[in-house]
Amino acid sequence: MTSSLTAPDNATPASETVHADYPEDSASRHKASTIVLQGLEKRFGADTIALDGVDLTIDSGEFFTLLGPSGCGKTTLLRILAGLETPDGGRLLLGDKDITEIPPHRRSVNTVFQSYALFPHLSVRENLAFGLRMQGISEAERNRRVDDIADFIQLGPLIDRRVDQLSGGQRQRIALARALVCEPEVLLLDEPLSALDAGLRSQLQVELLRVQKRLGMTFVFVTHDQQEAMVMSDRIAVLDGGIIQQVGPPRDVYERPVNAFVARFMGHDNLYPVTNRDGSALMTDLGTLHLTTPPDGDLLLIRPETLDLLPGEQAGDNRLFGTVTECLYRGSHAEYRLEVGSTTMQATVRNCGGNLPAVGDRVTVVVSTDDLVTLNA
Amino acid sequence: MAYSGVLPSARSRAMVSESRHLLMTVAPGAVWIFIFLVLPSFYLMSVAFMTNGTYGLPEMPLSLESFKRLAGFGFLGWSAGNLFTLLRSLWQTVVSTGLVIIIAYPIAYYITTCREKWRPIMLLLVVVPSWTNQVIRTFGWMNLLAPGTPLAEFAQMLGLVPANMGLYPSNFAVTLGLVYNFLPFMVLPLYAAFEKLDHAQVQAAQDLYASPVRAFWHAVFPQTLPGLLAGIVLVAIPAFGMYVIPELLGGGKGMMLGNLVANQFSGGSNWPLGAAGAILMLIATFIGLYAMRRIGKRLGGGEEVVI
Incomplete structure (x- = not known):
């Protein structure tokens, strides 16, 4: 045997x-x-x-x-x-x-x-x-x-x-x-x-x-x-x-x-209608963001994996403040749901060994403007 | 390893009790079949080897007289009448079974392509006629084929039958009656075979360079073989011994083996001859079944062909 x-x-x-x-x-x-x-x-x-x-x-x-x-x-x-x-x-x-x-x-x-x-x-x-x-x-x-x-x-x-x-x-x-x-x-x-x-x-x-x-x-x-x-x-x-x-x-x-169809089908959820614009500045329910290229679409796409989360509120360009409402720990990375402005957004954070925010924490969302895309609904 | 010595005897004891159980369940049916099928069959066989008495009833001594008569040797020397009846029975069986197959294939296939909720209704339409008595349906055909009916007049117009004649009695009418009567018995098993077939396989065959005809022959037909063989058994065997249809639609020149046998037990009154005919029918049926089995194995119907 x-x-x-x-x-x-x-x-x-x-x-x-x-x-x-x-x-x-x-x-x-x-x-x-x-x-x-x-x-x-x-x-x-x-x-x-x-x-x-x-x-x-x-x-x-x-x-x-x-x-x-x-x-x-x-x-x-x-x-x-x-x-x-x-x-x-x-x-x-x-x-x-x-x-x-x-x-x-x-x-x-x-x-x-x-x-x-x-x-x-x-x-x-x-x-x-x-x-x-x-x-x-x-x-x-x-x-x-x-x-x-x-x-x-x-x-x-x-x-x-x-x-x-x-x-x-x-x-x-x-x-x-x-x-x-x-x-x-x-x-x-x-x-x-x-x-x-x-x-x-x-x-x-x-x-x-x-x-x-x-x-x-x-x-x-x-x-x-x-x-x-x-x-x-x-x-x-x-x-x-x-x-x-x-x-x-x-x-x-x-x-x-x-x-929007392609974006949603490819698995994107962070889609926000543009409520107003002023030059390269875009107003959405999240707040105001600045894009490097002049935006032409009426829908803003933010990919969760391009976001970075910092603890507490740290002011700066293209930063949003929010509260963690949900956290899915996946080992190599963690998926967050945040309350930002009058809406919610998702963020994926790589687990590099540092502190990972917990539910209820106040966080600063760092938006990388190079990765922002606007598209037509 | 320790239990291996105990297991076989325990298992065999379980098997004994199981087989005893099975025997109890099967016994009443087996007794019934023995009394009402096996015994009479032996009686029939023995009758075939007896002498024809004054009133057509079997008498001793034993003889092969009835088999001689069946082969055509009568008081007036040899006549081909019985041989013709036998050949006609075979011919009618082969032709009508062949026609039934040709007609049933498209019907069965068509029903499987229908929407699922329509299929039971379509099958019902195929089966419903057989819920009416066979004799009544055959009388129906007599009315349809009689002289003066549209069908008969149409045939006259084409010169197929002489003036003032109907389409029956004739061998054609018998074939028609057999095909009509046995169609459902072919459609149902073929439908069952078609229903198991994944339609994507037909498309796969075409995708793999098979023309529609070759796709049917190489991909579809072999898979319907079990159904086809079951259908042939359900159609050919009863058709070979058919009595009612040739009796009503065939006339004197349309007689089949079934009529020959029936006549010996009623009008003609020669029980031994009738019994000999019945034995001939039985032998022919067994030969046919054996042939089907061989063909089924040869064509690769696999274990599904259980005839």
Whole structure:
């Protein structure tokens, strides 16, 4: 019984599940393509507008994320890319080909479905070979490519199992391998990690990102989780009501949201209507703040992590005074809710070992004017 | 490790009491089946090997006379009549089962694509006709296919039947009656199979370069196989032995094995011959079931195929 205390030899650390040596020739064979969406429109029934004129260019080799709440049109957009849905208006270009009218089985685009949609009547190997078989690729070639991808994703002994014998994480990886083995120009992923628990989810996020960087394939990823979107993406498009609200790298979208919807969806709560302005000075319910650049928006965004808290009231430029009403201690940092002026605000303070204010304390909020953003409601 | 010596005997004692329990529950049914199914079956089989008496009742001595007659050897030498009846039964079974499959697939699939609250109603619509007595429904078809009805006149217009004739009695009418009668028995198991299917799998197949036809054949069809095989058993076996429909819609040239057997117990009065026919029917059914089982295993219906 003592031998069971020794870790089995084949245990691999979570961070090394993706093999580095996917055959070079296969990797270079992938031709990633640019996707251009022009004025895409889609309606369901008379009054449900799923997409309302979407223009977008997704660069080749990019990890591009469609982010938004449920019903924002992100899944519809992905299904149009896959060919499973036909747009009511607009055009869709893959490389320099117009593929708007091309049915799904003639598009060099593959999808990882949210439910994985593995075929339960086929073994894992047969599932992986399905796309190649439908393309009429010879059995020898099929086996070689399935073995390569199985090595690459490290499926190992799973390859001859039945699908119903697999766990959620294993299914997810097989769904990914089944799409990758076809070497599509674009890989579409429809919330592929949403059914997994948190630990497995972050492990597979890393794994997925490595696969994409390694293959240089264009990935279009759909999620409603802004954290996930920021971790994975080269660029994010935030959708709401069938309209693209903002497109940009994660930092842009998070730090400089263009409107209140994007700001709230990215998790910002410190939004204050501008009641009055005088040159670079802004009046809000918090008090008066000075901005380095002349403000143009009518809503002020203060990110909680850009704030600093000092004990007591210490006067100075761009300082606000408030009272701590709530404190969530998170170890590496602490989250505060403060009463400032006639309203409340949130502040996140890094735990550097110094004194952390307690509930009821009077504090000075130091606002860094470089990080203040105004936006349009 | 200490308890390992005790466990097996305790477990076996538990198993004995459990199996005794099970036996008590099963016994009344088993007795019933033995008295009213197994014993009569043996009686029927023995009848088949007896001689036909004066009034059609079985008499000693034992003989293979009825099997000879069933094979077509009568007083006037060999005739192909019975053989034709057997072949017609097989043919009608195969054709009507095939048609039922072709009609039931789209219906079952369509119902699964409907909104969830409509599905029970749609299924009800499929099943409701079978709540009416089969004889009455078959009489209904007689009225629909009789001479002078729109259907019959339309067929005359196309030159399919001679003037002043109806669409029945005919083999066509029998096929029609069988298809109509057995459709629900195919739709229900297929619906159950379709309902288990994740619709995303169809899309996944198309996404993986399968045309709609190939997506059905490679992704959908294999998964509906257990339902299809169950449906075939529910349709083909009763269709093979069907009595009412060929009796009313078939006429003299539409007779099936069921009618042949029935006639020996009533009008024709030759019990041993009827019993021999019944045995033939039983053997054919077992052969069919065995074939289905083999096909099911071959096509990979897996453990779900329990025939």
